[in-house]
Amino acid sequence: MLSHTIAKLLIVDDLPENLLALDALIQGPDREVHQALSAEQALSLLLEHEFALAILDVQMPGMNGFELAELMRGTEKTRNIPIVFVSAAGREMNYAFKGYESGAVDFLHKPLDTLAVKSKVSVFVDLFRQRKALDRQLQDLERSRAEQEKLLAQLQTARGELEHAVRMRDDFMSIVSHEVRTPLNGLILEAQLRRMHLSRGNLAAFSEDKLRAMVERDERQINSLIRLVEDMLDVSRIRTGKLSIRPKAFDLAQLVKGLVANFAAQAGALDTYIELTQCEALQGEWDEFRIEQVLANLLSNALRYGDRKPVQVRVFEEGGMACVQVKDSGIGISAHNQQRIFQQFERVAAHQASGGLGLGLYISEQIVLAHGGRIQVDSAEGQGSTFSVYLPRPVLLQQSDQAQATSV
Structure with a gap:
């Protein structure tokens, strides 16, 4: 993962020969070096690219390296770019302190120590790549968290729907039991009443008018049962898409x-x-x-x-x-x-x-x-x-x- 991350490096110096020498020194297959001959040109590049490291020459005409660093620290996009100052001046402590106060993380003196430059640049490149890898991991974790929250919400919705379905089922079974019991109880009572009359030999209870009334009551109870069964069958047909329409x-x-x-x-x-x-x-x-x-x-x-x-x-x-x-x-x-x-x-x-x-x-x-x-x-x-x-x-x-x- 880290080896696939290209680190962009910015070098700023008003002398082209210094830029070429430093470019050759820090160049590598996993790096992309951008050169700027002035602080103004550097600012343009800083707004266009994301840099792993900026190496600034202190003594430049116009805006010097310290002033450029202060501008970088005051801008959100460039605030966290590590800055290394390069200077041909002496090693006076006050001069170095000014560089660190401007936001530098290191200070190099000319003539440059080749091994020291390569080593320090490699450290910052590795830090940049590790930070990018960490950013990707954090993004992946955030996506994973968002997906988990979405999945949790879906599960909660499904749970609510399931609980509602269970309540509907229980209510439905309760209603069906009650609705079926009513006509069945009527039929059972009619049958028991007729059995009682027959056992007592009370044939007068089966006159034509009374028989007709009995049949009408039976038909009402039977039709109620048929209606209940047909309603349940129709619901099943609708749910399975088998409700037939014959125009x-x-x-x-x-x-x-x-x-x-x-x-x-x-x-x-x-x-x-x-x-x-x-x-x-x-x-x-x-x-x-x-x-x-x-x-x-x-x-x-x-x-x-x-x-x-x-x-x-x-x-x-x-x-x-x-x-x-x-x-x-x-x-x-x-x-x-x-x-x-x-x-x-x-x-x-x-x-x-x-x-x-x-x-x-x-x-x-x-x-x-x-x-x-x-x-x-x-x-x-x-x-x-x-x-x-x-x-x-x-x-x-x-x-x-x-x-x-x-x-x-």
């Missing part, structure tokens, strides 16, 4: 009309109703089963959280997109919770008692995104909520609708 041509308005009719009984049980305030015929190619799944979830939520007030539904075209809006006048959703409701297993705190896995809106958004559309919510606490589903429509279909409207 086919159909009228979105007809699908919405059918859903509103199907939910009429559920709304009536809550002493409210669903109002279809606008319903434009909108042909498009979407996965009818999946879009029905999305809209059924929105209607179910609107009735569940709508505070037993009417739910309004609109079907219309906007900006080249088919849009279905479901609006309730219920408890509403805070701005903070609006960021959460489309995440997995998220149920707004005020709604915890409502049941469900907290997957409906997550699955709905993923289905809409898979169609190239979007789903958005406009809500405020105590002011109800409006969910809007936007689905892209092919240009040809839009032109066909416009042509039909013109002919009518």
Whole structure:
């Protein structure tokens, strides 16, 4: 490592022959010698290069070696360059002291001792190379420290995500256990009740009306279990990228009309109703089963959280997109919770008692995104909520609708 470091040396003297002699004396394969005939020329070189050593002649016309040294010590870039003075003057102590006060690390007298010069220059070159090697090591250590800090931050993030995933798993298992237990308990109680009637010979308990009520209760519990299983399967499909979308041509308005009719009984049980305030015929190619799944979830939520007030539904075209809006006048959703409701297993705190896995809106958004559309919510606490589903429509279909409207 050290042998690959080139040390730059600066020699300053107003006599060219002195420069040539000193150059020949200190030259080497691992060194690069720069010559300057004046202090001004030396300053220019000092600003351009990084030197391992500066050898300055003291007695020069204009700015002398002492003055140049003082300038070097006052400049950030050159402050730490070792300076060796060369002088033909006598060895008076006061003269040498002046050199050391100017920042010199050594003082040479002419005529120069060849071995002493070579030895001293070699020492400073080795010190320079060792310092550069140490600088590189410090830089490597700093990079290593920065990388370790980055890795530690990543590990902490991963740990946080893992802890969050574990909490989600535990919460999910708790929710699933509760949600599955509810319909199963209903089915178990029904079975035990029927077994008791049979064991007592109470066949009157199995009249046509009572059997019909039993079957309806069974169907509700079984459908609840099927819904839970399908939700979990859909999440698995979404995570593995296997959520299939099978588009086919159909009228979105007809699908919405059918859903509103199907939910009429559920709304009536809550002493409210669903109002279809606008319903434009909108042909498009979407996965009818999946879009029905999305809209059924929105209607179910609107009735569940709508505070037993009417739910309004609109079907219309906007900006080249088919849009279905479901609006309730219920408890509403805070701005903070609006960021959460489309995440997995998220149920707004005020709604915890409502049941469900907290997957409906997550699955709905993923289905809409898979169609190239979007789903958005406009809500405020105590002011109800409006969910809007936007689905892209092919240009040809839009032109066909416009042509039909013109002919009518």
